[in-house]
Amino acid sequence: MLTASDAARLVATGETRSEQLVEACLARIREREPAVQAWQFLDEAHALSQGRERDREWANRNRAGGSALGPLHGVAVGVKDIIDTSDMPTEYGSALHAGRRPEKDAAVVTSLRAAGAVILGKTVSTEFATYAAGKTRNPHDPTRSPGGSSSGSAAAVADGMVPLALGTQTNASVVRPAAYCGVHGFKPSHGRIPRDGILTLSPTLDTVGMFARSLDDIDLLARVLAGVETVAADSRTPPRLAFVKTAVWERADLPTRATFAALSAALGSACEEVHLPEAHAGAWDCHRTIMEAEMAVQLDREWENGRDRLSFSLREQLGRGRDVPASAYQRALKRRTQLADSVAELFTRFDAVLTPATAGTAPPLETTGDPAFGTLWTLCGVPAISLPLLHGPDSLPLGVQLVGARGDDARLLRHARWLEDRLRTA
DSSP states (O other), rough: OHHHHHHHHHHTTTSHOOOOOHHOOOOOOHHHHHOOOOOOEHHHHHHHHHHHHHHHHHHHHHHTTOOOTTTTTTTTEEEEEEEEEETTTOOOSGGGTTTOOOOSSHHHHHHHHHHTTEEEEOOOOOOSSSSSSOOOBBBBBBOOOSSSSSSHHHHHHHSSSSSSEEEEEETTTTHHHHHHHSSSSEEETTTOOOOTTTTTTTTTTTEEEEESSSSHHHHHHHHHHOOOOEEEEEEEEOEEEEEEEOOTGSSSSSHHHHHHHHHHHHTGEEEEOOOOOOOGGGGHHHHHHHHHHHHHHTTTHHHHHHHHGGGHHHHHHHHHHTTTTTHHHHHHHHHHHHHHHHHHHHHOOOSEEESSSSSSSSOBTOOOOOHHHHHEEEEETTEEEEEEEEOEEEEEEEEEEOOOOOOOOHHHHHHHHHHHHHHHOO
């Protein structure tokens, strides 16, 4: 259960070896994988050989008095199964691509390796990173969903199998599983992290995200992948938080609504309830039009050659997407720009938005849950993070979502740290 930051420090100082850390992760996976089922591909021998190679690099550097190690040297990372890895299969969570072997790494994997990380294995993705539930279970309750589509990444981090993992978000596929599994899940601003070598569903919406068990680890990985440099929050100057319910507030269950109303009140003058303009209610239809129209283009080959092997929910999405008129798609893109401009104006008055990450705690296993509380923010391309700060009446995790201005990811992470410190000392 070491954080990635602590693990990197212990390897750098020689207090432990990367191979030992990798073996500890593998031992946890052997113990828990039958119940959690977070991994799509795992080769223990290959993972250990990467750890030994990182240890050789550490020894050679010390002998030669060479340059500093990478910030993730020797640390294990899980990678979602829609992100290409040259030494492991990438199957997009679909039988249509079973056994697919990419020729080269995705850009984010190249960055991880350059930082010294060990790519432990490939975590489960739902089918083509959409809504059909996969095999993964919620570590807190195996009858509950871990969310989706980055289900394996969130569950593996939550269960202590790996300290860091990558995911992606086209609607709420990072913040939702992070909230259900009780870990930190960060979706940076759209375009902040390169997407080369990653399955494309919706170029307008797709974003690389990350999971960790601490904000320090999110900071560490965000520096490596997105160049986000954060500094300590000033506890003497609280941020100006806008408590925003959005047009889907009624989709949250009653305990969640009550919990967030109490949280907003407890924050006092640091938090003000804000009502978005009525026009924002159209954001969810706008998002669906863009996402499904673009998915229909990106998955056209799969539709033509293997639609009978796609899930019912994905066939429905692609069928709707293929029927979207060009004029409706163009109107949705224009509307997205207008909504993004309106959201940007909100951040001239407030430092961050406080809102639920999900409609409640993890739902039954048969579903990946309602993504509605991530939709507006993904549509507008702004950064968002789910913080594991609350619990529902069933004692399962309930995520607090903070949202920031587009491009101001470092500031959002500072405010997330302020909020964590505030609630943990209250």
